[in-house]
Amino acid sequence: MKECIDITEHYLNISTPGFGEIIKQEGYNDSLHSNEISMAKLIINTLGGDVVLLNEKNLDNVKTPDFLWHDKHWDLKDVSSLKAVDNAVRKGLRQIKDNPGGIILDFGKKEIKLNEVKKCLEDRLRRGFPSSVDFILIARDTIIAVFRYKK
DSSP states (O other): OOOEEEOHHHHHHTOOTTOOOEEEOTTOOGGGOHHHHHHHHHHHHHTOSOEEEOOSBOTTOOBOOSEEETTEEEEEEEOOSHHHHHHHHHHHHHHHTTSEEEEEEEOTTOOOOHHHHHHHHHHHHHTOOSSOEEEEEEETTEEEEEEEEOO
């Protein structure tokens, strides 16, 4: 049985906090994406690396991931409950499927019960995802954990 493993230390060990910049895709609308811009700043300040902010939809009007970070697709999802986590991950996986990096789950000011979130992620991913994917869990503007689900 596959499971999520905690790779927080790995992320922190290879991080370059404060190094990197935000790059906006042509036509990016700042006023519609303040959460994404704030999260890109948090990623750069905490983990480092350039973050490309992607437009909401591509030329075919298909919803795209929010970021390109380390040349992989990442999507940001605001969540407030385990049901919201399941739904957000289901949608996010579709958005990153072509070049999966991961999904950032932002719990805002909510408390996180890591074991419950981990189980929810594993349950969702067992229903099918063709590759490995990382999850960065954020609460109170801080990285709480990073999990990797490896196929």
